[in-house]
Amino acid sequence: METQDIHVEILYPHVSVDCVLLSVVEDKLCVLLAELTRENDVKGFKLPGSLIYETENLDQAASRILKESTGLTRIPLKQFQSFGDPARTTNKDDVHWLENASKLKVGRIVTVAYLALCKARKRTNTNERYNTAHWIPVDELPRLLFDHNDIIKAAVQAVRRWVDVEPKIVFDYLPSKFTVTELRRTYEIIYDKKLDVRNFHKKMNSFGYIVPTNEMEEGVPHRSARFYRFDPAKYKKIYSKLSNN
């Protein structure tokens, strides 16, 4: 939007932040990857990530990086793990790309990994730095730069644990109006197992924060499904009670 404050920001070339953005696309759990196709000759995919600035904290860095590399804002990012093996920056091609992109000599880098979920239909911007961002199924990943394959593996496990603690994150995957089947599929993809249809309806109703709308699916070659929506106010009320135990 406005010019970035690059002129005043000094990079801190020892710590980076990487963002693992997950989404459900065509019934598959996918991760957003940036493709390297600049003038330099290194080819490949990597997580959106960058060195941090001297003056920003880690959470701020994560938000900034996500915005810069995908155009997405107001996505709730969660720090989940740091990766600091000295061997993670030993691949020559990887380091070559990074030094070219940052205009800095880099040695060892510890990276703090963040996690966010995202509606599949959100459009990501391409920008000057990465030509293209792609949603790639986590089961069909190519070899990525640095240790990004390991980071994604850890992120998927972290999401499963996170869902139990903070169920609302599921709705970050979904459009604001969704059918029961869409919601159930999302859970099935996160947990990687089938769920019983009738039990799922019952459970969903017991939550209390998923409310029916008057809108119905249209143009489907079978009985049309009702759209539901997530009610943040009811969710908050229910969860503030629980945590006061």
Place this chain on the structure above:
Amino acid sequence: METQDIHVEILYPHVSVDCVLLSVVEDKLCVLLAELTRENDVKGFKLPGSLIYETENLDQAASRILKESTGLTRIPLKQFQSFGDPARTTNKDDVHWLENASKLKVGRIVTVAYLALCKARKRTNTNERYNTAHWIPVDELPRLLFDHNDIIKAAVQAVRRWVDVEPKIVFDYLPSKFTVTELRRTYEIIYDKKLDVRNFHKKMNSFGYIVPTNEMEEGVPHRSARFYRFDPAKYKKIYSKLSNN
């Protein structure tokens, strides 16, 4: 590869590791703190922690630091969160102490915090670097160096979540033979709430990996309690089944 033979360890003055070692002492959840009482005039307490070496990974750094500052080895350490606010190294006294101890000029430092549990009766060594290590109740902490108060707060919350995922960590708090009451007290301290005695017996038996010994308490002015022990083999069997779901 070619620089593998370096014997001198070089500090990496941008990233540190701090270890939050928790234990139950006299029915209180306590944290191990190092007291600063060197020749320099800064007084205070801090978590055992240090800058990492250029050539070690984060897990190795955590083990090394714990060993160096307390003499403890073979303690399972778990990375739980990183702290990187630029403001964490702005207190003049804190920075003065660190520069004195490390013989390096330090600016911003991102720290990766590790967590471990420990049997209360384990003796910690004093060493040349810290005169004394103290177990301090987490509810009665003085102001610590840097943001170590925040780190400990986060660690206590992390332990509670961790217990549900990996129940065996509870036994890191306990001697190898323990009574049901000792075990129950430990849970009560971790969860910070009273548990029903009969229900606790029932639950403990249902676990299957806590087995009775033939030994009984002696010299107590009331009916003597039976000692139990944790059976790692049975635990493993039960938990490998669960995770294969």
Place this chain on the structure above:
DNA sequence: ACAAAAGTGTTAAGCGTACACCCATGT
């Protein structure tokens, strides 16, 4: 009429919770 997915209820088993008394030991 047929294909395709939506929607709906009951039963049984397991789990958590609440609750009160007798037992063994040292003084």
Place this chain on the structure above:
DNA sequence: ACATGGGTGTACGCTTAACACTTTTGT
């Protein structure tokens, strides 16, 4: 004998899991 903590069983409510048929819509 008394004080102290150890050890035990039952009943209720809630949650989970298994399971099959009718409804609606488009072609």
